[in-house]
Amino acid sequence: MTQHEASAAPTALLELARDIAVRASEFALEARRGGVTVAATKSSAVDIVTAVDRDTETLIRSLILEARPDDGIVGEEDVAHVGTSGIDWIVDPIDGTVNFLYGVPAWAISIAVAEGAAAGGVGGTTLAGVVVNPSTGEVFEASLGGGARLAGRQLGVNAGVTLSSALVGTGFSYSSERRREQAAVLLELLPQIRDIRRIGSAALDLCALAAGRLDAYYERGLNAWDHSAGALVAREAGARVGGPRGGRETSELLVAAEPGLYEQLAAALRGAGVEA
Ligand code: LIP
Numbered sequence: 694m695t696q697h698e699a700s701a702a703p704t705a706l707l708e709l710a711r712d713i714a715v716r717a718s719e720f721a722l723e724a725r726r727g728g729v730t731v732a733a734t735k736s737s738a739v740d741i742v743t744a745v746d747r748d749t750e751t752l753i754r755s756l757i758l759e760a761r762p763d764d765g766i767v768g769e770e771d772v773a774h775v776g777t778s779g780i781d782w783i784v785d786p787i788d789g790t791v792n793f794l795y796g797v798p799a800w801a802i803s804i805a806v807a808e809g810a811a812a813g814g815v816g817g818t819t820l821a822g823v824v825v826n827p828s829t830g831e832v833f834e835a836s837l838g839g840g841a842r843l844a845g846r847q848l849g850v851n852a853g854v855t856l857s858s859a860l861v862g863t864g865f866s867y868s869s870e871r872r873r874e875q876a877a878v879l880l881e882l883l884p885q886i887r888d889i890r891r892i893g894s895a896a897l898d899l900c901a902l903a904a905g906r907l908d909a910y911y912e913r914g915l916n917a918w919d920h921s922a923g924a925l926v927a928r929e930a931g932a933r934v935g936g937p938r939g940g941r942e943t944s945e946l947l948v949a950a951e952p953g954l955y956e957q958l959a960a961a962l963r964g965a966g967v968e969a
Contacts, residue, residue, distance in 0.1 A: 700761075701780055703836035706806040707821035710782075711834055713756045714802045718827040721749045721787060721802065729794055740867035741790060746770050749786035753804065757782050767814035769918045781807050783814035785918035788824075789894030798828030803896040805921035814917035815943070822922030824896045833900040833926050841903050841929035848903045848930040850950070856957040859886045859950075862898040862910040871914060881965035895947075899923025902949055903930035909950035909958050913967070920947055935959075937968045 724745045732744045750770040757766055758774070765776030768784040782804065787793050789800035802825040810817030824833040833848070835841040841848040863879070865872045883889060890907060892898050895915050901907040903926045910927075924934045924942060933955040936942040942949075948969055950958055962969035 701778075701808075701820075703820040703839060706780070707823070707834060707836040707839070709760055710804045710806055710821050710823045711832065713753055713760075714804045714823040714825045715832065716756065717749050717753050717786065717802045717804075718825040720752055721745055721793075722827045724748060725793065731794065735867075737867045737869070739791075741794060742770060743787070743790065743794060745793070746787045746790060749802070750784060753782075753784050753786055753802075757784075765810075767810070767917065769916065773812070779808055780820075781810040781814060781817065783807060783810065783819075783917050783921040785896065785916075788896040788919055789892075792893045797893065799826070799892050799894055799897055800828070801826050801894050801896040801900075803918065803922045805918075805925065807921065810917075814921060816941075819921055819925040822925035824900050824922050824926060826897060826900075831900075833903065833923075835903075835926040835929035837925065837929075839929065841926045843900075843904055848926070849905065850902060850927070850931045851905045851908050852931075852951055852953075854908045854951065854954050856885055856954065856961060857887070859908040859954055859958070860888055860890060861886050861958070862890045862892060862901060862907045862912075864891060864893065864895060864898065864912045864915075866914045868914075875913065878962070878965040878967055882961055885961050895919040896923040899927045899932075899934075899949060902932055903927045909948075909954055911946070911948045911958065911962060911969075913946050915942075915944060915947055917944075924949065935969075939969075 763778040765781040766774040807817035959969035
């Protein structure tokens with residue numbers, strides 16, 4: 694293996710991603726202590742971005758390019774940086790921004806590393822992923838084929854859960870009209886499951902699934918930076934992760950669960966009009 698190949702190995706990329714995510718977590722926590730204000734709104738009046746989102750992504754980008762100057766970067770808060778190495782970093786500096794603004798301890802630094810990704814960070818193969826919850830200090834991580842871990846402990850999804858006993862995570866859009874549609878789906882689904890949890894961060898939802906704190910998760914309207922790292926953690930913990938009509942996850946739909954439960958949840962979502 695050449696030095697270049699070794700540096701692009703999933704485990705090497707994971708070590709670098711973990712170091713960067715932990716440093717970004719410390720930065721964001723310290724910045725939060727200085728107070729948080731809304732810097733701008735994006736797709737709607739409730740789709741907010743804070744200066745800490747932007748500053749944390751700037752820090753993450755600088756650390757990535759310092760270590761791997763030829764890589765590309767796709768992040769939520771800045772324009773894409775096109776690389777030449779075929780390796781792209783998919784970054785959400787603060788996933789769960791509304792929780793961050795309100796001080797709800799459920800927001801995350803999410804960093805994925807992929808090869809062969811297209812514009813927007815979609816369609817590639819995720820080699821490594823790290824999700825840090827700065828409020829709890831939890832560092833969820835996974836490398837392709839290397840398993841998923843939290844604090845050195847191997848993670849595994851809950852097995853043998855039927856839909857009627859399933860604790861299911863989901864989330865809702867910043868668009869009022871899409872939330873109306875999502876509420877209609879929930880109206881159909883809720884009587885068929887144990888209960889719903891709306892954590893407010895897709896990255897933490899997917900890690901909760903990997904850790905057995907949820908049995909399943911689905912959401913519509915996510916971006917690659919919301920789910921890329923968490924989806925690898927969930928897959929490496931034994932979850933099936935998919936999207937519309939049984940294919941790959943997309944911005945249209947992401948469904949994740951232990952494979953047996955996945956089929957039951959997908960059928961229930963189809964019954965509610967979702968093309969799962
Ligand atoms: C959030 C997602 C969450 C979704 C929220 C929001 P953000 O990402 O992680 O799952 O329900 O509406 O999109 O905007 O905090 O990075």
